[in-house]
Amino acid sequence: MSLANPKVGFVSLGCPKALVDSERILTQLRTEGYEISGSYEGADLVVVNTCGFIDAAVQESLDAIGEALAENGKVIVTGCLGKKEDVIRDVHPSVLSVTGPHAYEEVMGAVHMHLPPKADHDPFINLVPAQGIKLTPKHYAYLKISEGCNHRCTFCIIPSLRGDLVSRPIGSVLTEAQNLVKAGVQEILVVSQDTSAYGVDLKYKLDFWGGQPIKTRMLELCEALGSLGVWVRLHYVYPYPHVDNVIPLMAEGKILPYLDIPFQHGSPSVLKRMKRPAHAENTLERIKTWREICPDLIIRSTFIVGFPGETEEEFQELLDWLKVAQLDRVGCFPYSPVEGAVANDVAEPVPEEVKLERHERFMKLAAEISAERLQRRVGRVEEVLIDEIDKEEGVAIARSKADAPEIDGNVFIEGEGAADLKPGQKVMVRITEADEYDLFAELVTG
Ligand code: SF4
Numbered sequence: 001m002s003l004a005n006p007k008v009g010f011v012s013l014g015c016p017k018a019l020v021d022s023e024r025i026l027t028q029l030r031t032e033g034y035e036i037s038g039s040y041e042g043a044d045l046v047v048v049n050t051c052g053f054i055d056a057a058v059q060e061s062l063d064a065i066g067e068a069l070a071e072n073g074k075v076i077v078t079g080c081l082g083k084k085e086d087v088i089r090d091v092h093p094s095v096l097s098v099t100g101p102h103a104y105e106e107v108m109g110a111v112h113m114h115l116p117p118k119a120d121h122d123p124f125i126n127l128v129p130a131q132g133i134k135l136t137p138k139h140y141a142y143l144k145i146s147e148g149c150n151h152r153c154t155f156c157i158i159p160s161l162r163g164d165l166v167s168r169p170i171g172s173v174l175t176e177a178q179n180l181v182k183a184g185v186q187e188i189l190v191v192s193q194d195t196s197a198y199g200v201d202l203k204y205k206l207d208f209w210g211g212q213p214i215k216t217r218m219l220e221l222c223e224a225l226g227s228l229g230v231w232v233r234l235h236y237v238y239p240y241p242h243v244d245n246v247i248p249l250m251a252e253g254k255i256l257p258y259l260d261i262p263f264q265h266g267s268p269s270v271l272k273r274m275k276r277p278a279h280a281e282n283t284l285e286r287i288k289t290w291r292e293i294c295p296d297l298i299i300r301s302t303f304i305v306g307f308p309g310e311t312e313e314e315f316q317e318l319l320d321w322l323k324v325a326q327l328d329r330v331g332c333f334p335y336s337p338v339e340g341a342v343a344n345d346v347a348e349p350v351p352e353e354v355k356l357e358r359h360e361r362f363m364k365l366a367a368e369i370s371a372e373r374l375q376r377r378v379g380r381v382e383e384v385l386i387d388e389i390d391k392e393e394g395v396a397i398a399r400s401k402a403d404a405p406e407i408d409g410n411v412f413i414e415g416e417g418a419a420d421l422k423p424g425q426k427v428m429v430r431i432t433e434a435d436e437y438d439l440f441a442e443l444v445t446g
Contacts, residue, residue, distance in 0.1 A: 005033055005034060005035045005118055006033075006034050006035070006044050006115045006116070006117060006118065007034065007035045007036070007037040007042055007043050007044050008029055008034050008035070008036060008037065008043055008044065008045060008046070008047060008111065008115065009036075009037045009038075009039065009040055009042070009043030009045070009046035009047070009068070009072060010022065010025075010026060010036060010046070010047050010049070011046065011047070011048045011049065011064050011068060012049045012135060013048070013049060013050055013051045013057070013060060013061055013064060013079070014049065014050065014051030014053070014057065014061075014079060014080060015051065015053070016142045016144075016189070016191045016235075017101075017142075017144055017147075017191055017192070017193070018049055018051055018079055018080065018101070019135055019142060020142050020143075020144040020191070021049060021078075021079065021101060021102050021104070022049045022135060023135055024104050025047065025049070025078070025104055025107050025108070026135070028104060028108055029108075029111065032108075032117045033117050033118050034111070034115075034117060040067075040068060040071035040072040041071065041072070043072055044074065044115050045072065045074035045075065045076060045096070045111070045114055045115050046068040046071075046072045046074065046075050046076070047075075047076045047077075047078065047107060047111070048061070048064050048065050048068055048075060048076070048077050048078070048079075049078050049079040050064070050065070050077060050078070050079035050080060050081035050082060050088075051079060051080050051081060052079070052080040052081035052082075052083065052084060052157075052161060053080060053157075053158070053338070054336055054338055055336065055338065055339065056336075057081075058081060058087070061079070061081045062081075062087075062088070062091050062092070065077055065088065065091075065092050065095060066091070066092060069092060069094060069095070074096060074114060074115075075092075075094075075095045075096060076095070076096050076097050076107060076110045076111065076114070077095050077097070077098045077099070078098075078099045078100070078101070078103055078106075078107045079100070079101055080100070080101050080161045080162070082098050082099050082100040082101065082103070083100040083101070083160075083161045085098040096110060096114050097110035097113075097114075100161070101147075101161065101162055102147055102162075138183070138184055138185065138424065139184065139185060139186045139187065139385065139387075139423060139424030140185060140186065140187040140188070140189060140231075140385075140405055141180045141185045141187075141188060141189070142188075142189045142191050143173065143176060143177055143180070143188050143189065143190050143191065144168070144191050144192060145167065145168055145173050145190055145191070145192045145195065145198050145221065146165055146166060146167040146168060146192040146193070146194075146195075146197070146198055146201075147162055147163070147165075147166045147168075147192075147193075148162045148163040148164050148165050148166050148193060149162065149164070149165055149193035149194050149197075150164050150165045150194070150197060150200070150201070151194065151275070151276075151277045152275055152342075153264075153274055153275050153276055153277075154273065154274055154275050154341065154342040154343035154346055155274060155304065155307070155335070155338065155341050155342075155343040156338070156341065157338055157339075157340050157341055158193060160340065162193070164201070165193070165194065165197055165200060165201045166201060167197075167198050167199050167200070167201050167202050167216055169202070169205070169207045169216060170199070170207045170209060170214055170215070170216040170217075170220065170221060170224070171207040171208050171209045171214070173221065174209045174210075174214075174221075174224050174225070175209065177225055177228060178228065181228050181229070181230050184424065185230060186230050186231060186385055186424055186426065187230060187231035187232075187233065187385060187405075188225060188228075188230060188231070188232050188233070189233045189235060189404065189405070190221075190225070190232065190233065190234050190235060191235050191236065192235075192236055193236060194236060194238060194277065195218065195234055195235065195236050195237045196218055196237045196238045196240050196242070196243055197238075198216070198217065198218045198221060199215070199216035199217040199218065199221075202216045204216055204217040209224065218242065218243075218245075218246065219242070219245045219246060222234070222246045222249050222254070222255050223249065223254070225255065226249055226254030226255045227254075231256050231385065231401065232254075232255040232256060233255075233256045233258050233260075233404055234246070234255065234256075234258065234259060234260065235260040235404070236260060236262065237259050237260065237261050238261065238277045238278045239261055239263075239278045239281050239283045239286050239287075240277075240278050240281070241281070241286075243259075243286075244286070244289070244290070247290045247293045247294050247297070248293060248294075250294045250296075250297060251293055251294040256401045257294050257296045257297045257298060257401060258297075258298045258300070258401060258402060258404070259290075259297065259298070259299050259300070260300045260301070260404065261299060261300075261301050262301060262302045263283065263301045263302075263303060263325075264276055264302065264303055264304050265303060265304065265307065265314075265318055266283075266303075266317055266318040266319075266320070266321025266322060266325070267310075267314040267315075267317035267318055267321070268317075269314060270307055270309075270310055270314050270317075270318070273307065273308070273309060273343075273346050273347065274304075274307060274343065283325070284321065284324050284325060287299065287325055296401075298328045298329065298401070298402040299325075299327045299328055299329070300327070300328060300329035300330070300331075300404065300407070300408060301327050301329070301330055301331070302330070302331040302332065302333070303318070303330065303331070303332045303333070303362065304332070304333055304334075304335050305318070305332060305333075305334055305335065305355060305358040305359050305362055306334045306335040306350040306354060306355030306358055306359070307335045307343065307350070308335065308343055308344065308345075308346050308347040308348060308349050308350065309346065309347025309348055309350075310335075310350050310358075315358050318362070319361070319362065319365055322362070322365060322366065322369070323365070323369075326369055326373065327366070327369065328369075328370060328373050328402060329370065329402075329407075329408050329409075330363075330366035330369075330370065331407070332359055332362050332363055332366065333359075334352075334355035334356060334358070334359045335349075335350065335355060337349070367436045367437075370436055370437060371434070371435065371436045374409075374434035374435070374436075374437070374438075374439060375434050377431050377434065377439065378431050378432065378433060378434050378439075379430070379431060380430070380431050381428055381429070381430050381431075381444055382400050382401070382411075382428070382429060382431060382441075383400070383401065383426055383427070383428055384398035384399060384400050384411045384413070384426070384427060384428075384429050384441070385398060385399050385424070385425075385426050386398045386413075386421045386422060386423050386424065386425045386426075386427065387399060387405065387410075387423060388423055389418075389419060389421060389422070389423065390419075391419055394414070394418055394419040395412050395413065395414055395418055395419070396412075396413040396418045396419070396421040397410050397411075397412060397413075398410065398411045398412075398413055398421075398427075398429070398441075399411060400439065408437075409437040409438040409439065410438050410439075411429065411431070411438070411439045411440070411441050412438060412439070412440050412441070413427075413429055413441050413442065413443060414440060414441075414442060415442045415443065416442075416443065417443045417445065418442075418443060421443075427443060427444075428443075428444040429441035429442060429443055429444055430442055430444050
């Protein structure tokens with residue numbers, strides 16, 4: 001047995017949910033005494049966590065596997081694309097093993113087989129931090145509350161890749177959140193495929209946390225997370241009536257006044273063809289009520305234009321819907337036919353140039369709304385969380401409560417004291433300027 005610890009290289013692709021899988025595997029590897037190598041050459045083998053959501057992601061994953069094989073030679077593949085083992089083996093027959101998403105144990109089994117752990121490793125001496133290994137900067141962390149999805153949106157293959165909804169028991173979710181906070185995390189980002197459905201599969205089963213009974217349900221989860229004293233941001237929420245219950249928690253400052261709701265469209269007939277969850281709800285009415293209860297509420301969303309069969313009238317309905325909804329943050333994608341998605345056959349495809357033209361019109365309107373809403377915040381004093389410091393420019397790059405990391409805008413703090421701030425610090429700033437997506441601010445002292 002060599003004295004050196006076995007070294008594993010790790011490539012993590014895909015969405016925040018895949019990132020959580022990577023973090024779990026990395027934590028387990030460290031617990032068992034493996035070292036994580038930052039380079040292919042220094043590693044004894046490489047694990048590639050893949051994404052298979054859209055064709056571009058499939059290609060990116062296949063390229064990453066190819067690169068790892070060329071540079072290292074010993075490669076274990078896991079993640080969403082792993083569900084399609086034949087696609088991987090057609091291109092890269094020499095990979096050591098292939099598993100699907102959230103297959104921690106199988107991945108560890110494959111690692112053990114091809115690179116056994118050091119026999120004398122003692123997990124009690126070589127401690128792994130209780131909060132596990134985080135791939136995100138240490139002041140924010142993703143908290144995955146469930147896997148899979150009970151819906152069957154026609155453009156999506158996630159349920160066939162990840163299966164039906166499986167919620168994590170609330171006690172274990174909250175213990176993980178508590179450990180993150182103890183480790184210095186300032187912001188928890190709740191992720192899942194459908195956060196509003198949390199606990200449905202468990203029939204909102206009673207669990208225990210800190211010796212107290214607590215139901216595995218969205219409202220109880222938000223209340224408990226809100227008691228931890230850090231920012232709590234909700235992603236992937238659908239506009240179901242029971243979501244109304246968490247808005248008062250936002251108004252009271254318990255959780256961030258931020259909802260990430262992937263609406264995808266505003267035309268009832270397109271939503272029906274998409275088989276979207278809550279497509280029959282009157283979302284405009286719901287948004288209006290939410291904003292009455294919590295005027296600072298920020299809504300972010302994503303949309304698809306050029307869905308099969310989308311007519312100019314339906315697209316206009318979407319634009320009209322957005323004008324009334326006045327969403328703060330919006331992403332938009334021209335429909336891209338994912339292999340195996342039912343949507344490809346529900347109606348005639350929209351020509352590529354029409355899709356792109358609609359995408360442009362939609363984004364122009366969304367940018368106008370975003371700019372106008374950001375402009376209203378000029379002059380306000382707000383709390384922000386520092387992400388990084390650009391020492392050369394003397395600028396601190398931060399986010400307000402309205403900005404999720406990586407997908408939303410930033411707050412650039414300029415002027416005196418900015419360069420001395422530290423990542424993870426929360427400070428008060430006065431907003432001095434706004435553009436289409438970002439804000440500029442100065443520190444408020446005293
Ligand atoms: S809600 Fe729809 S889009 Fe989201 S994962 Fe489930 S099936 Fe896919």
